[in-house]
Amino acid sequence: MRMMTVDDSSVVRKIIRAASEVLEYDLEEAESGIEALEILEKLNGQVDLILLDWNMPGMNGYELLQRLKSIDKYRNIPVMMVTTEGQKENIVMAVKAGAVHYMTKPFAMEDLIKRILECMGRGAM
Amino acid sequence: MYGQGGDVMATNAEICMDMQHQSFIEGLCEAVGKMTGFCVNEVGRDDLRLKCINISGGMILSGERNALLVVGVSRKTASNLISYMVGMDAADLAEEELADGISELVNMTAGIAKIKMAECGTNFSLSSPFAVTGDNIRVTVKKHIKRYEYAIGCEDVILSIGIFYF
Numbered sequence: 001m002r003m004m005t006v007d008d009s010s011v012v013r014k015i016i017r018a019a020s021e022v023l024e025y026d027l028e029e030a031e032s033g034i035e036a037l038e039i040l041e042k043l044n045g046q047v048d049l050i051l052l053d054w055n056m057p058g059m060n061g062y063e064l065l066q067r068l069k070s071i072d073k074y075r076n077i078p079v080m081m082v083t084t085e086g087q088k089e090n091i092v093m094a095v096k097a098g099a100v101h102y103m104t105k106p107f108a109m110e111d112l113i114k115r116i117l118e119c120m121g122r123g124a125m
Numbered sequence: 126m127y128g129q130g131g132d133v134m135a136t137n138a139e140i141c142m143d144m145q146h147q148s149f150i151e152g153l154c155e156a157v158g159k160m161t162g163f164c165v166n167e168v169g170r171d172d173l174r175l176k177c178i179n180i181s182g183g184m185i186l187s188g189e190r191n192a193l194l195v196v197g198v199s200r201k202t203a204s205n206l207i208s209y210m211v212g213m214d215a216a217d218l219a220e221e222e223l224a225d226g227i228s229e230l231v232n233m234t235a236g237i238a239k240i241k242m243a244e245c246g247t248n249f250s251l252s253s254p255f256a257v258t259g260d261n262i263r264v265t266v267k268k269h270i271k272r273y274e275y276a277i278g279c280e281d282v283i284l285s286i287g288i289f290y291f
Contacts, residue, residue: 011226014211015160055232055253084236087243106159106233109212 001120002046004028006036006064007053007082012105016051016082019112033059037067045073049119052099054083054090062093069098080119082107142273145242146288150275152237153196153286156230161209163282170276174199174283178263180224182231182256188249190290196231197285203227205282224256234286266291 003025005016013029020027028047030036033056040047050068054061061081068074078100083090086104094102101119103112150167157165178197186192198206200223204215207226211218232254239249266272266289274287 009225009229009232010222011207011211011229014213014222018212057253084232086236086240105229105236106156108159 001048002026002028002043003049003051003116004030004036004039004047005051005082006030006033006056006061007051008032008056009053012053012082015109016112019109019116022109022113023116025116032056033061033064033067036064040068040074045077047077049116050077050079051082051116052079054081054085054094062097065094065097065099078119080115082112144245145238145247146273146275148238148241149194149234149286149288150277152234152241153230153284154277155237156233157206157277157282157284160230160233161206161282163206163209163279165277165279165282165284168276168278168283170274170285172276172278172283174202174278175276175285177261178285179203179260180227180256180258182224182227182229182254184231184235184254185252186235186249187252188247193287193289193291194231194235195285195287195289196227196234197287198227198282202282202284206230220258224258228254228256 003020005013007013008031017027028039030039052061052065065079080101080103081094081099082103084105091102101115103115154165157163177199179200180203181195181197183193183195186194203223204218207218207223208215210226235251271290272287274285276283276285278284
């Protein structure tokens with residue numbers, strides 16, 4: 001299994017890396033939307049889950065989500081938002097744009113792992 | 126009558142402001158608790174460890190009133206917190222990671238407070254978080270700017286939280 005985290009915080013990327021190591025999944029790290037698109041292109045979209053922050057400089061997470069859903073080869077990659085934007089309108093926007101899960105920061109590591117497993121179809125929703 | 130009304134108005138405004146500040150304090154306690162496992166609560170500001178602030182994370186809040194939210198910690202507290210956040214030995218953390226981690230805690234604090242305050246009809250937008258690092262940093266503001274400072278902590282860590290209205 002391979003996940004990708006898109007977050008401009010190196011500490012958040014490290015936390016997600018720790019979760020990926022527990023799950024024994026490979027992890028790709030991008031610190032911006034543009035870098036995420038470059039990595040996806042190199043991997044030809046072979047990613048099983050994208051964990052996506054909302055607030056990032058340049059292309060934000062919501063814009064990247066919309067972009068991914070408009071490209072055929074990336075459309076079916078599940079995306080989970082992982083963000084401090086916890087207001088209902090943000091959640092509705094993300095779900096309408098195609099996010100399969102929405103996790104607000106802060107979070108406990110066990111909750112993150114549980115949500116990842118749910119997104120991968122390996123846990124109860 | 127005017128004086129009495131004014132006093133009541135001032136008291137209500139103070140209560141409202143106190144509740145808003147409580148949202149930030151609770152937000153920081155929740156962010157630290159969930160991300161690091163440290164169970165922190167509001168403490169007195171007379172702790173000597175607060176005199177040594179090496180990393181300050183901040184965000185600008187814009188709305189009906191504009192404010193600067195600042196969370197300050199010593200390098201030791203930052204190392205302690207971030208090592209638990211990422212599951213790494215404190216000695217292996219770079220200075221940049223400590224600053225990034227503290228600014229991320231500020232981001233989470235403001236996110237929690239934003240939701241709590243929106244439920245009470247107060248809305249504001251947030252800048253990107255940032256951090257300032259160096260020895261004995263203090264945020265100083267003009268006298269007419271209202272500043273409110275609090276501290277949260279436990280035996281192992283202590284954090285200052287300041288809200289400066291401008």
